[in-house]
Amino acid sequence: xxxxxxxxxxxxxxxPNKPPLLLLHGTGxxxxxLLGLGRTxxxxxxxxxxxxxxxxxxxxxxxxxxAEGVFDEADVKLRAxxxxxxxxxxxxxxxxxxxxxxxxxxxxxxxxAMMLLRPEALSGAALLRAMVPLSETxxxxxxxxxxxxxxxxxxxxIPADNAKRLAASLTEAGAxxxxxxxxxxxxxxxxxxxxxxxxxAEVKR
Ligand code: MLT
Numbered sequence: 001x002x003x004x005x006x007x008x009x010x011x012x013x014x015x016p017n018k019p020p021l022l023l024l025h026g027t028g029x030x031x032x033x034l035l036g037l038g039r040t041x042x043x044x045x046x047x048x049x050x051x052x053x054x055x056x057x058x059x060x061x062x063x064x065x066x067a068e069g070v071f072d073e074a075d076v077k078l079r080a081x082x083x084x085x086x087x088x089x090x091x092x093x094x095x096x097x098x099x100x101x102x103x104x105x106x107x108x109x110x111x112x113a114m115m116l117l118r119p120e121a122l123s124g125a126a127l128l129r130a131m132v133p134l135s136e137t138x139x140x141x142x143x144x145x146x147x148x149x150x151x152x153x154x155x156x157x158i159p160a161d162n163a164k165r166l167a168a169s170l171t172e173a174g175a176x177x178x179x180x181x182x183x184x185x186x187x188x189x190x191x192x193x194x195x196x197x198x199x200x201a202e203v204k205r
Contacts, residue, residue: 062083071133077134099123103130112166115170115175123145164179178199
């Protein structure tokens with residue numbers, strides 16, 4: 001395994017014109033969690049899967065929080081930049097184009113923060129159960145970035161309005177956003193998988 005600034009797993013592409021995926025796990029997950037999901041939703045893509053560096057009671061995350069749904073925003077910014085730097089390193093080491101982030105929960109929130117703070121790091125993002133990562137949206141141009149957001153109307157952690165606000169800010173910044181609000185909670189469902197497969201099949205190249 002190549003030594004880079006995050007513990008990670010990398011699987012090379014088996015289909016060279018498929019976009020690379022940056023897989024970002026939820027709280028308590030690790031670099032192995034989303035490899036299966038990545039293979040299912042975009043077969044043949046290169047998979048880059050880092051482990052979050054923050055530990056909360058032993059559970060890896062991508063940034064610190066003060067309480068559930070209350071973020072340490074200075075840390076969000078620091079960690080989003082650190083992760084964007086890792087993406088740049090990994091692109092060089094493995095010869096990758098800018099990846100599409102696929103993040104769940106905490107992983108979706110750091111992906112959203114990265115998109116807003118370091119848009120060059122990602123070509124697009126699939127955000128599963130994401131919320132607004134920063135109280136003030138930075139001025140950013142997201143023209144040409146595709147974003148899939150899938151939220152749960154009954155999610156006990158993320159109020160539906162909060163998810164809608166994130167979709168609205170990304171749209172306002174110019175991203176091509178598709179937002180689905182499913183009649184479900186925080187966990188992923190079969191419908192999430194179907195929507196992901198469909199969205200990835202439509203990725204233009
Ligand atoms: C977060 O901390 O990013 C959100 O509360 C989602 C979670 O990880 O539970």
